[in-house]
Amino acid sequence: MSRDSEIALKVENVYKRFSRGEKHDSLRDALPALLGRTARRLRSPTSLKDTEFWALRDVSFEIPRGQAVAIVGHNGAGKSTMLKQLSGVMRPTSGKITVKGRLSALIEVSAGFHQDLTGRENIYLNGVILGMSRAEIKRKFDAIVEFAGLTEFIDTPVKRYSSGMFARLGFSVAAHLEPDILIIDEVLSVGDIVFQSKGLEKMRSVVKNGSTVIFVSHNLRAVADLCPRSILLDKGTVLRDGPTTEVIHQYVEQVNRARASATDQDVTIEAVHVRAHSGPRKDFAPGDDMFVDVEVRANRECRNMSVNIKITDEQLNEVSTTSLARLGAPTLTMQPGERAICTFSLKNHLATGTYQVGAYLYRYDISRTFDTVHPAATIYIATDETCGGVTHMYPTVTVQRVLAQKTA
Amino acid sequence: MIAYFEQLYRARELLYMLVWRDIRVRYKQSVMGFLWAILLPTIIVIAGVGVRIAVSTYSGKGLELAAIGEVMVRSCPWAFVLSALKFSTASLTSNTNLVTKVAFPKEVFPLSTTVTALFDMMIAFIAVLIILVIAGVPMRPQALWALPLLVVMFALCLGLGFVLSAGNLFYRDVRYLVDAVLPFAIFFTPVLYTLADAGKWGKYIALNPITPVLEGISGAIVFGRAPDAWWTLYSVAWAVLLMGGGYALFKKLEDSFAESI
Numbered sequence: 001m002s003r004d005s006e007i008a009l010k011v012e013n014v015y016k017r018f019s020r021g022e023k024h025d026s027l028r029d030a031l032p033a034l035l036g037r038t039a040r041r042l043r044s045p046t047s048l049k050d051t052e053f054w055a056l057r058d059v060s061f062e063i064p065r066g067q068a069v070a071i072v073g074h075n076g077a078g079k080s081t082m083l084k085q086l087s088g089v090m091r092p093t094s095g096k097i098t099v100k101g102r103l104s105a106l107i108e109v110s111a112g113f114h115q116d117l118t119g120r121e122n123i124y125l126n127g128v129i130l131g132m133s134r135a136e137i138k139r140k141f142d143a144i145v146e147f148a149g150l151t152e153f154i155d156t157p158v159k160r161y162s163s164g165m166f167a168r169l170g171f172s173v174a175a176h177l178e179p180d181i182l183i184i185d186e187v188l189s190v191g192d193i194v195f196q197s198k199g200l201e202k203m204r205s206v207v208k209n210g211s212t213v214i215f216v217s218h219n220l221r222a223v224a225d226l227c228p229r230s231i232l233l234d235k236g237t238v239l240r241d242g243p244t245t246e247v248i249h250q251y252v253e254q255v256n257r258a259r260a261s262a263t264d265q266d267v268t269i270e271a272v273h274v275r276a277h278s279g280p281r282k283d284f285a286p287g288d289d290m291f292v293d294v295e296v297r298a299n300r301e302c303r304n305m306s307v308n309i310k311i312t313d314e315q316l317n318e319v320s321t322t323s324l325a326r327l328g329a330p331t332l333t334m335q336p337g338e339r340a341i342c343t344f345s346l347k348n349h350l351a352t353g354t355y356q357v358g359a360y361l362y363r364y365d366i367s368r369t370f371d372t373v374h375p376a377a378t379i380y381i382a383t384d385e386t387c388g389g390v391t392h393m394y395p396t397v398t399v400q401r402v403l404a405q406k407t408a
Numbered sequence: 409m410i411a412y413f414e415q416l417y418r419a420r421e422l423l424y425m426l427v428w429r430d431i432r433v434r435y436k437q438s439v440m441g442f443l444w445a446i447l448l449p450t451i452i453v454i455a456g457v458g459v460r461i462a463v464s465t466y467s468g469k470g471l472e473l474a475a476i477g478e479v480m481v482r483s484c485p486w487a488f489v490l491s492a493l494k495f496s497t498a499s500l501t502s503n504t505n506l507v508t509k510v511a512f513p514k515e516v517f518p519l520s521t522t523v524t525a526l527f528d529m530m531i532a533f534i535a536v537l538i539i540l541v542i543a544g545v546p547m548r549p550q551a552l553w554a555l556p557l558l559v560v561m562f563a564l565c566l567g568l569g570f571v572l573s574a575g576n577l578f579y580r581d582v583r584y585l586v587d588a589v590l591p592f593a594i595f596f597t598p599v600l601y602t603l604a605d606a607g608k609w610g611k612y613i614a615l616n617p618i619t620p621v622l623e624g625i626s627g628a629i630v631f632g633r634a635p636d637a638w639w640t641l642y643s644v645a646w647a648v649l650l651m652g653g654g655y656a657l658f659k660k661l662e663d664s665f666a667e668s669i
Binding site for chain 1: 425433436510
């Protein structure tokens with residue numbers, strides 16, 4: 001009993017059925033189809049027709065009060081559908097969801113805005129839509145305006161706002177909700193860099209204040225930063241539920257496998273392997289030697305082909321690239337059916353984190369990219385805690401005390 | 409059932425804000441807002457006076473001031489019926505963003521549009537009452553009968569609004585159907601004429617649940633007459649049926665709104 005009261009949210013065997021078939025959305029089309037529909041009503045809740053699919057299938061999890069949990073997965077894995085079941089916008093086809101306490105969802109921050117109303121009026125409108133009372137909004141009004149940085153435009157109709165101002169106002173209203181359970185769906189991607197980090201900071205304080213948070217994002221860095229636990233959804237089922245670092249590993253590998261499918265081109269990258277001297281390896285420390293093997297196959301005759309590799313961080317920002325051409329090696333000229341393996345030898349200087357390795361084929365003489373496989377492999381760098389960011393620069397420090405001189 | 413009302417009570421601030429939003433946007437330019445509220449009743453009155461003149465010329469009975477007063481009084485509730493039904497039909501589909509993203513009892517949408525239409529009607533009604541008083545129509549205490557009758561009318565339109573808004577969510581042509589049918593409803597409702605004018609067709613016209621309401625309101629305000637008890641009960645029965653049935657249907661379909669819109 002006492003354990004149960006610590007559970008903020010409980011999802012038990014939730015199924016959600018969607019129809020992908022053509023929908024009759026006018027009476028003109030629907031009346032002839034009416035007879036067929038009444039027959040359909042009699043089916044059991046867990047059966048499926050050809051045109052239907054499970055957006056969620058037997059999803060169960062519990063979230064204790066005060067925990068921040070991320071839901072990750074591909075587009076179409078069922079993340080948004082899951083959130084809509086949680087927030088109560090949709091009902092599951094079968095299964096049960098128990099929510100303890102007030103739940104608010106920041107699904108789309110400016111959903112309730114009206115263009116003709118002023119910023120002030122929209123704060124009230126949107127606040128009430130998100131579940132605040134007017135008295136509560138009145139109390140927080142100044143903080144909301146200040147957080148959005150719109151003090152001087154607050155009595156201007158929002159149709160005159162820039163899209164950034166618009167988004168900031170929406171996020172600011174949402175950020176001042178104080179629910180027991182907060183659902184956040186990709187709202188951190190609004191505004192400029194400065195505002196984004198401000199938003200992330202705000203979310204962090206919400207988590208710290210002991211709210212239960214459910215966070216959906218493709219920004220894995222933000223996920224890792226905010227949530228100690230993650231749930232990986234795939235095709236509507238829970239593939240993994242556990243510590244965020246492990247779940248992200250599995251998710252990233254899943255992404256790699258999906259993209260590594262072969263293509264029908266003149267010349268293709270067959271495989272990209274990362275290894276150490278001794279053999280395949282994924283975990284590297286600073287100073288380690290790293291080898292990247294790129295296997296290329298020509299389907300037709302090709303000339304002047306340069307093999308390029310690149311290493312990126314999780315957001316696919318380039319960290320390092322190199323190529324046959326850069327290294328002064330001869331470019332590849334191959335006959336149909338011929339294979340070549342290029343081995344790049346690298347010395348690791350990356351700092352702690354997860355990085356993606358990929359390769360692509362490029363002809364400098366005609367400025368054309370051929371096959372691209374990225375990300376093809378994932379590497380994990382573990383270092384001591386002396387360095388942040390993306391490169392390890394072997395920092396050391398000395399401190400020299402300068403004593404204050406007494407002036408006579 | 410009680411749970412529904414609890415949810416609705418918790419959404420009262422939202423209901424207030426939605427009504428406030430619609431009124432605020434419309435009356436932002438206050439003169440235009442006022443003109444908007446009296447535009448439809450004015451057109452109805454002009455048409456009604458035209459019909460009256462034509463009828464009086466044809467029958468040779470002459471045009472009474474009271475007849476024009478009656479048309480004016482009837483034009484306001486009728487304008488309410490038209491705009492309440494028209495706007496509630498679209499109320500869910502024009503708020504797609506909110507229907508699919510935020511969880512709250514969805515009946516706030518047809519409810520808020522109907523309340524907004526009521527607000528417009530009150531503005532127009534006040535204008536009409538002022539004109540009637542200036543024209544020398546005495547205001548008697550029986551005129552207060554109009555208030556419960558307006559409640560009945562509100563319930564009739566809200567009940568229908570539940571059905572139509574949900575219908576338009578699943579079938580987008582419901583809206584066009586409503587737009588096409590509504591203008592013709594005036595032929596089957598005693599707005600431009602009275603039930604007495606309709607002669608032998610009167611008994612069929614009286615079956616329209618709006619008819620006893622309009623007859624009652626104009627009788628109460630213009631002639632100081634209490635409404636006919638049985639016909640009023642007939643309308644009340646319709647109102648209860650439409651409200652109860654419409655609301656039940658609406659709540660039954662509500663769960664599938666977000667995925668069907």
